[in-house]
Each structure stands twice: as structure tokens, then as C-alpha cells.
Amino acid sequence: MTHSLDSELLRTLTRRNFFGDMGLKLGGVALAQMGLSANLRAAQAGQPVHPSLPDFPHFPPKAKALIYLHMNGGPSQLDTFDYKPKLTEYYDKELPPGIQGGQRLSTMTSGQKRFPVAPSKFAFQQYGQCGRWVSELLPHTAKMVDDIALIRTVHTNAINHDPACTFLFTGSEIPGKASLGSWLSYGLGSTTENLPSFVVLTPKWPDGSNGQALYQRLWNSGFLPGKHSGVAFRSEADPVLYLPNPKGVGSDDRRILLDALRDLNQHRHGVHGDPDTRTRIDQYEMAFRLQSSVPELSDLSGETKATLDLYGADVAKPGSFAQSCLMARRLIERGVRTVQLFHRGWDSHGDLPKQLGNQCRDTDQGCAALLQDLKNRGMLDQTLVVWGGEFGRTVYSQGGLSKDNYGRDHHPRNFCMWMAGGGIKGGVVHGETDDFSYNILDKPVHVNDLNATILHCLGIDHERFTFRFQGLNQRLTGVEPSKLIKEILA
Numbered sequence: 001m002t003h004s005l006d007s008e009l010l011r012t013l014t015r016r017n018f019f020g021d022m023g024l025k026l027g028g029v030a031l032a033q034m035g036l037s038a039n040l041r042a043a044q045a046g047q048p049v050h051p052s053l054p055d056f057p058h059f060p061p062k063a064k065a066l067i068y069l070h071m072n073g074g075p076s077q078l079d080t081f082d083y084k085p086k087l088t089e090y091y092d093k094e095l096p097p098g099i100q101g102g103q104r105l106s107t108m109t110s111g112q113k114r115f116p117v118a119p120s121k122f123a124f125q126q127y128g129q130c131g132r133w134v135s136e137l138l139p140h141t142a143k144m145v146d147d148i149a150l151i152r153t154v155h156t157n158a159i160n161h162d163p164a165c166t167f168l169f170t171g172s173e174i175p176g177k178a179s180l181g182s183w184l185s186y187g188l189g190s191t192t193e194n195l196p197s198f199v200v201l202t203p204k205w206p207d208g209s210n211g212q213a214l215y216q217r218l219w220n221s222g223f224l225p226g227k228h229s230g231v232a233f234r235s236e237a238d239p240v241l242y243l244p245n246p247k248g249v250g251s252d253d254r255r256i257l258l259d260a261l262r263d264l265n266q267h268r269h270g271v272h273g274d275p276d277t278r279t280r281i282d283q284y285e286m287a288f289r290l291q292s293s294v295p296e297l298s299d300l301s302g303e304t305k306a307t308l309d310l311y312g313a314d315v316a317k318p319g320s321f322a323q324s325c326l327m328a329r330r331l332i333e334r335g336v337r338t339v340q341l342f343h344r345g346w347d348s349h350g351d352l353p354k355q356l357g358n359q360c361r362d363t364d365q366g367c368a369a370l371l372q373d374l375k376n377r378g379m380l381d382q383t384l385v386v387w388g389g390e391f392g393r394t395v396y397s398q399g400g401l402s403k404d405n406y407g408r409d410h411h412p413r414n415f416c417m418w419m420a421g422g423g424i425k426g427g428v429v430h431g432e433t434d435d436f437s438y439n440i441l442d443k444p445v446h447v448n449d450l451n452a453t454i455l456h457c458l459g460i461d462h463e464r465f466t467f468r469f470q471g472l473n474q475r476l477t478g479v480e481p482s483k484l485i486k487e488i489l490a
Contacts, residue, residue, distance in 0.1 A: 050189035050197040050337070057188060057459025062490065063384035063422025065332045066184060066454065067339045069325075069367060071359070072165065073212050073346030076393035076408050077416040079120045079356055082152055082437045083133035087119035087395070090436075091403075095396045099438050106159050108349060109398050109409040117436070118397035118406040121353055130427035137360040140368035146427040147371055147380070148418045149488035153431025153440045156391055156412045156447045161212045161347070164390035164412065168447050169218045169340075171476045178222035178467070180451060181338035183476045185228040186221070187465055188458065192335030195297070196231040199331050201341045203324040206358035209345025219340055223469040230340060233294075233327075297330055311369040314362075325366040329373055332383055346389055349398050350407035371420055380421045384457045386450075388417030395436045414440050417450065423457030425490045448482040456484050 078084060095115040109115075123136045132145035141148075158164035163173040170177035178186070181198040190197035200219045205211055219230030268274070300308070300315075303326070308315050314322040321343055328339040343363055348355045367387060374380040392415025393408030400406075414433050420426060431443040452462040455476065462482065466473035 050185070050192065052189040053187050058461045058464060059459050061422070061457065061459030062381075062424075063457045064382045065337055065339075065384070066181075066458065067328045067332060067370070067383060067385045068180070068341065069363075069370075069385065069387045070165075070168075070340065070342050071346045071363070071387070071389040072214065072342050072344045073161065073210065073348075074164075074389040074391045074393060074410060074415070075346045075359070076120075076348060076352065076356060077152070077414070078393065078395060078408070078437050079122055079352070080135050080138060080360070081133075081150055081416040081418075082414075082433060083124045083135075084119070084395075084435055084437050085124075086435045087117060090117040091119055092116045092401055095436065095438070099434065099436050101439070103413065104159060106410050109394070109396075112398070115396040116401050117395055118401055118408065121404055121406075128427065130429075132427070132429065135360075137357060138364045140365045144368050144371045144420070147375065148420045148426055149424050149428045149430065150416060150418045151430045151445050151450070151485065151488065152414070152416050152433055153443055154388065154415050154417050154445045154447065154450060155440065159391070159410050159412050161390060161410075162215065164410075165218055166215070168390050170222065171448055171451060171478045175215075175217045176222055177474070178224045178228075178476070179217070179219050179230065180454070180476060181219055181230050181340050182221040182224050182228040183455075183465070184338050184458065186224045186467075187460060188337055190335050190337040195331065195334055195336050197337045198228065198230040199336050199339050200230040200232040201324045201327060201339065202232065202234075203321045203341065203343055204319045205321075205343055205345035206355075206362050209355050209358060210347040210349065211344035212347055214342055214344065218342070223474065224467060230338075297327070297334065300326065307373060310373055312365045314366070320366075321363050322366040322369070325370040326373070329370060329377075329379070333377075333379070348393065348407060349409065351405060352393075352407050353405060374421065383421045384423060384454065385420045386417065386454065387419075389415065391415055392437075395438050411438070413438060414444075419453075419488065423490055425488050428488055430485060430488050443487070445485055446482065448477040448480070449485055452477045452482040453485045453489070456489070 078087075093116065095117055100115070120135070124133045125136065125142070126132065127134050127142040128145040130146055132142070132148075132150065134142040134145060156164055156167060158167050158173050166175060166177075167173045169179045181200075185197040198219070202214065216229075216232075219232065221227070221229040300323075307326075311322040311326050314320040315326055317323060324341055328341055331339050343359075345355070346359055348359075371380065371385060374383050374385070391410055391412040394411045395408075398407040398409045414437065431445060432441040433439065434441055455462045455465065462475060462477045466475050468474070472479070
């Protein structure tokens with residue numbers, strides 16, 4: 001199923017139209033981040049506010065929503081899930097040339113004179129009926145391994161953060177493509193009338209960690225209609241900027257103003273056929289609805305003590321990872337299609353044991369609690385949860401090496417991710433890496449294969465889900481063949 005940009009705009013847009021539009025577009029930047037859907041009259045008629053495309057999904061989905069827990073910066077697979085006990089024999093020895101094989105290195109370690117092997121200092125133990133090996137850094141996640149499918153052989157094209165993250169979420173290292181959440185919003189819509197179909201959360205991260213920058217392109221709609229961009233909720237104060245009414249402006253006043261703006265914009269759309277005008281109508285309407293839905297969403301007083309205890313003491317701290325995980329569940333519960341959660345600070349080039357320890361302590365309980373909470377409510381079977389970073393870390397140390405301290409550089413050749421919930425078989429491990437966690441020995445999984453599998457769990461055939469742009473039927477999974485990870489599908 002292929003769709004394309006509204007060609008009417010190209011026929012009617014003049015130089016004067018373009019420059020005349022710029023004032024309104026610049027003035028609406030704050031609202032332009034909101035991914036929205038059909039207008040007020042559709043809602044009043046009982047029609048979906050976020051309708052799906054015709055004939056979507058392609059087949060009955062196992063999952064109806066996605067929560068993506070992105071550990072931005074690249075968690076070390078060697079210190080979390082990819083247990084390599086034989087590495088202790090190689091401590092401080094040179095990485096064998098046959099293992100490195102002349103593969104490219106980042107500029108941060110390419111000039112090193114030595115590449116000493118750095119075994120993980122953390123103990124591993126087997127957990128669950130599946131006997132999964134998990135690091136002592138993740139005791140809470142370890143209790144959920146029977147619900148998790150671990151993929152040890154994910155690999156990517158990019159070796160640096162920005163292109164690797166862009167590639168992970170848009171299927172391309174080149175900016176400007178549509179993000180995963182935007183594709184889902186565009187194809188499947190959502191069932192909520194008062195919240196966006198795609199929401200982004202950016203919780204705080206531990207002090208002293210190496211936090212990489214985040215870019216809106218990771219949740220932008222790219223060539224898809226602008227209403228499908230993710231709405232970034234802030235971690236504290238007002239979740240959405242400029243949402244409250246100014247002093248002296250009541251809800252009825254706002255309603256009258258929006259109705260007038262809607263009529264003017266609809267007239268303008270009838271004249272010029274600019275799809276951005278229709279997007280603006282939807283953005284203003286959703287902003288009005290968010291004024292009542294966001295305060296209710298943010299109020300955790302109705303959560304039971306047992307639920308709050310599950311997430312731990314940090315759940316009471318605004319902007320914490322634990323509270324963001326709880327918010328993710330509440331958003332999905334209210335009909336949001338995709339929640340994308342970005343936790344920064346995983347870029348451990350030095351002092352890895354301390355930095356990675358801080359990151360895991362900050363996120364471990366929240367991840368496990370989210371899975372257990374969804375499971376307790378009967379929601380896990382219909383919610384797909386994905387965890388991982390944009391690449392892994394090297395087995396050799398960056399900089400100095402001791403038994404208790406080391407760093408690791410970027411490693412795109414193989415890294416670990418896990419999936420759980422709707423459509424996923426729990427308690428399985430997919431793929432094998434060598435004794436150095438440096439190369440894939442069996443069952444490689446490209447990031448486009450991962451995205452194809454995510455779409456499949458939500459009832460979408462990635463090969464049939466396209467959008468015509470720049471003369472190409474664009475796909476989230478790119479133009480080269482991608483395959484499903486069938487072994488982990490329920």
C-alpha cells in the first residue's frame with residue numbers, strides 16, 4: 001500500500017504563499033511537535049480521532065501498542081547479557097588480530113597502541129526456568145527473563161551515536177526520514193481522543209554519566225504528515241510547554257478562539273490545499289484536549305501502594321526513569337499507540353564499572369516493574385516492549401585497564417536487545433557471538449530486521465507499508481531485503 005504527498009500543494013504554492021506562511025509556521029513551533037489526528041467534528045460524530053489507514057492492520061496483530069525503552073549511548077553487552085566466562089584467561093592480553101579482522105574502529109581508539117582485552121568485572125548468574133545468564137547489575141530484570149526474548153546478535157551500519165540512533169529509529173542514517181512511532185501513528189492510528197498517538201518521554205539520568213544529545217528527528221514524522229510526529233512530554237513542571245491558558249483566558253474563551261481559527265484554516269486549506277494547514281487545525285484541537293487529559297494523566301494518586309512499591313522509591317520523583325516507566329503504562333492504558341522512552345548516559349568510554357553501575361541502578365527496577373505491571377493488568381500480551389541501545393561496546397579497553405576499571409568504545413558489530421509482550425516468545429535466546437563478543441557466529445539480526453519484526457507484532461507487513469517520496473516507495477525497513485526474527489515470535 002503506497003501513499004504520497006498531496007500534489008495539489010505543488011501546483012498551487014507560489015513564492016508569495018511560501019513567504020506569507022513563514023510567520024504562522026514560526027509562531028506555531030511549540031505546537032508543531034504534537035502528533036495529532038482528525039478534527040473536532042469527527043470526534044463529535046463518534047469517528048476515531050486517530051483513524052488507521054484503510055485495510056490496516058494487514059493481519060490480526062498480537063500487540064496493539066509499543067513501548068520502546070531506548071538506552072541512549074550504547075549499553076555494554078559484555079557487562080549485562082552476553083556472558084563470556086573464557087575472557088578471564090585473556091585479561092590484559094592483546095585482542096587476537098583474527099578476531100578484530102581489520103574491521104573499522106572509531107577515532108577514539110583507532111590510535112591506541114594496544115587493544116587489551118577487558119573481561120567484565122561483574123558476576124553473572126542463571127535466572128528463571130530458561131536459565132538465562134544475567135549480570136549482577138540487573139537483579140530486577142533478571143527475575144523477568146522467562147517473559148523476555150534476548151537477541152544477542154543485533155548489528156548496525158553506523159559506528160557513531162547520531163547516525164546510529166537515526167538509523168535505528170528511521171531506517172536510514174540520512175536525516176529526514178519518518179521515525180518508527182510516526183509510521184505506526186500513520187498506519188494504525190490510536191484509540192485515544194484526548195492524547196497524541198505517539199508520545200516521547202526523556203527522563204533524567206545519573207550525574208556524571210556521558211549523556212549524548214538527542215534530536216527531534218528520532219521522533220519526527222519526516223515525509224509523513226506532520227501530525228504524526230511524536231509529542232515530547234517534559235520530565236518535570238508542565239509536561240507540554242505553553243499548554244495552560246494565560247491569565248484571564250478561560251476554557252470557553254479558548255474554545256471560541258479555536259473554533260474561529262479552525263474555520264479560517266479550513267477556508268485556507270480549501271484555497272491552497274496545503275496539508276500543513278490541516279495539520280495545524282488538528283494540532284490546535286489536540287492542545288485543547290491536552291489541557292484536561294494531561295493533568296489527569298500526571299496524577300498518580302489513584303495508583304495503589306503495591307503498584308508504586310513495584311517501581312520503587314524513585315517513582316515519586318518527577319522526571320525519574322521509574323516514574324517515566326509508570327507513565328508509559330498509563331499512556332498505553334489510555335489508548336496511545338507508541339511510547340518512546342529515551343534514557344541517556346550509557347556512553348561509557350571510561351570508568352565503565354561506575355558509570356554502567358549507576359545507569360543500571362537507575363533503570364533496572366523500572367524496566368522490570370513495567371513488565372510486571374503490564375502482566376498484572378493483563379496488558380503485556382497486547383503491548384510490545386523493546387529494550388536496547390544503538391550499538392554495543394568493544395571487548396578491548398579504551399584507555400587504561402585494571403581489574404576494577406576500564407572503558408569500552410563503540411561496537412556496531414554485535415549487541416544485545418530484548419523484546420517482551422505481544423507477539424514475542426518469552427524465555428528464548430536468539431543468536432551466538434564469539435568468545436570475545438566481537439563477531440556474530442550464528443543468526444545475525446540487522447536493525448531493519450528488528451523493525452520488521454516490531455511492525456509484524458503490530459499486524460503490519462513491512463514490505464507492503466510504503467509511502468511515495470522523492471520518487472521512491474519509502475519503507476521504515478529500507479529498500480534492501482529485511483527478514484522477520486521468526487524464532488522469537490510466539
